Amino acid sequence: xxxxxxxxxxxxxxxxxxxxxxxxxxxxxxxxxxxxxxxxxxxxxxxxxxxxxxxxxxxxxxxxxxxxxxxxxxxxxxxxxxxxxxxxxxxxxxxxxxxxxxxxxxxxxxxxxxxxxxxxxxxxxxxxxxxxxxxxxxxxxxxxxxxxxxxxxxxxxxxxxxxxxxxxxxxxxxxxxxxxxxxxxxxxxxxxxxxxxxxxxxxxxxxxxxxxxxxxxxxxxxxxxxxxxxxxxxxxxxxxxxxxxxxxxxx
Amino acid sequence: xxxxxxxxxxxxxxxxxxxxxxxxxxxxxxxxxxxxxxxxxxxxxxxxxxxxxxxxxxxxxxxxxxxxxxxxxxxxxxxxxxxxxxxxxxxxxxxxxxxxxxxxxxxxxxxxxxxxxxxxxxxxxxxxxxxxxxxxxxxxxxxxxxxxxxxxxxxxxxxxxxxxxxxxxxxxxxxxxxxxxxxxxxxxxxxxxxxxxxxxxxxxxxxxxxxxxxxxxxxxxxxxxxxxxxxxxxxxxxxxxxxxxxxxxxxxxxxxxxxxxxxxxxxxxxxxxxxxxxxxxxxxxxxxxxxxxxxxxxxxx
Numbered sequence: 001x002x003x004x005x006x007x008x009x010x011x012x013x014x015x016x017x018x019x020x021x022x023x024x025x026x027x028x029x030x031x032x033x034x035x036x037x038x039x040x041x042x043x044x045x046x047x048x049x050x051x052x053x054x055x056x057x058x059x060x061x062x063x064x065x066x067x068x069x070x071x072x073x074x075x076x077x078x079x080x081x082x083x084x085x086x087x088x089x090x091x092x093x094x095x096x097x098x099x100x101x102x103x104x105x106x107x108x109x110x111x112x113x114x115x116x117x118x119x120x121x122x123x124x125x126x127x128x129x130x131x132x133x134x135x136x137x138x139x140x141x142x143x144x145x146x147x148x149x150x151x152x153x154x155x156x157x158x159x160x161x162x163x164x165x166x167x168x169x170x171x172x173x174x175x176x177x178x179x180x181x182x183x184x185x186x187x188x189x190x191x192x193x194x195x196x197x198x199x200x201x202x203x204x205x206x207x208x209x210x211x212x213x214x215x216x217x218x219x220x221x222x223x224x225x226x227x228x229x230x231x232x233x234x235x236x237x238x239x240x241x242x243x244x245x246x247x248x249x250x251x
Numbered sequence: 252x253x254x255x256x257x258x259x260x261x262x263x264x265x266x267x268x269x270x271x272x273x274x275x276x277x278x279x280x281x282x283x284x285x286x287x288x289x290x291x292x293x294x295x296x297x298x299x300x301x302x303x304x305x306x307x308x309x310x311x312x313x314x315x316x317x318x319x320x321x322x323x324x325x326x327x328x329x330x331x332x333x334x335x336x337x338x339x340x341x342x343x344x345x346x347x348x349x350x351x352x353x354x355x356x357x358x359x360x361x362x363x364x365x366x367x368x369x370x371x372x373x374x375x376x377x378x379x380x381x382x383x384x385x386x387x388x389x390x391x392x393x394x395x396x397x398x399x400x401x402x403x404x405x406x407x408x409x410x411x412x413x414x415x416x417x418x419x420x421x422x423x424x425x426x427x428x429x430x431x432x433x434x435x436x437x438x439x440x441x442x443x444x445x446x447x448x449x450x451x452x453x454x455x456x457x458x459x460x461x462x463x464x465x466x467x468x469x470x471x472x473x474x475x476x477x478x479x480x481x482x483x484x485x486x487x488x489x490x491x492x493x494x495x496x497x498x499x500x501x502x503x504x505x506x507x508x509x510x511x512x513x514x515x516x517x518x519x520x521x522x523x524x525x526x527x528x529x530x531x532x533x534x535x536x537x538x539x540x541x542x543x544x545x546x547x548x549x550x551x552x
Contacts, residue, residue: 002359003356003357003358003359005356006353006355006356006357006359007356007357009353009356010345010353010356013344013345013349014344017344018344081342084340084341084342084343085336085338085340086340086341086342088306088334088336088340089340089342089353089354089357089399090357091304091305091306092304092305092306092329092332092334093329093354093357093358093403094325094326094327094329094330094357094358094359095357096326246308250305250306250307250308251267251301251306251307251308
């Protein structure tokens, strides 16, 4: 047996030891969004016929939290280890690049799912809890966390300073998640921006995940599955290529 | 068939942008050796260690640990190697015992607690086992790094300036422990700036300068090579016997100096002095040390 279980376990412990910061805080943030937006928009916006705004918003917020936290877990773990120099502890042992990738990815998925579940549990006070399509829920939740966990690995390897990582987060991850239909349905957008949105893989993640809750969506969930699955394969391949070459980790 | 060398390096080259960090380094360490790698800052010591450890990749050449190529057969090579890095790094999320358990796990070792307790004991870390690593003093962090390098009982141990900034007590206990590991059969590769440490511990020494090996020999041969013993004498007279006048210099304080290769010469000097009726009021012997040799070699090459 190789070193994968230990690295995975260590990555889990790393965020679990600061659970207030890594799980409780994002749940509280999502709760604030929920309070504000559902209060302001509940009576004004009905994205799909027969669907209340809070019922529309909750899956979007759960998804957004999963995306951001899966990304944050792998990227911040890597950048911290690099900045503090303790990355050597995982570079010296006989860990393969695949084990390395899977351990960081696995922990990112767990953190994403834990935060997502937390947001959902809190949101049960605001929106009816019924999931007509649990299979889609699971599929899109996993795809969201794996996609962004893998992006986080790439960002964590690439960034050399905290501000570079922050730039990645603020100028890529945040706009991608905010502009992908967390708060609105893209069919309310002008047709140009609707078309643009359809090139954004995160849109399919949110749209497909929401379909699991409300049974209505802007895109076909099967197509979304294909897009999200394809993008995960592409990002993983890229990330594995970086790890294999030792890019920025082994000189 | 002979056992493979503990460390084998052949024709190693590595360039970082504008500097040639290693310029064709070849080296063999036999199992059980205590080997010193000396050289000024930037000579390439850490680069060489990084290549052995897989932290850097060579542009050309071969590096192997216990016969395992560090690139092609990296798993076996890394399992055979324990590295104590130069930087005082630690993971602030964990305490001492957790750190060592996790490090064991990276090597695929699950139930390693007996050995972990033993290394903590030998490195005087047991009382601090439950302390978070950020609460450790510098010396304790250094010992934890040594412990981490040993969790998988590697036959080859590399220490990159392990005693930089470490107090005397800790330095002594560290060397006692490392020497013990060496006696038990571990091969040790050490880099240090403290030449007296290298002289006392290492059986063989290589000196590195600008990415090249400029000297590699047993410590004894190196010491013999460029320097003689020196005696400093204070006499009750201003002259010495004629036969010695050529070889002895007198400094401003009135102390006579004489260099000699063999102690027999010292004996005949003392006999001649006595025969001439001179009395030795003070006698000091200066043994050749590695610092002289080092300065000499670095200056010449």
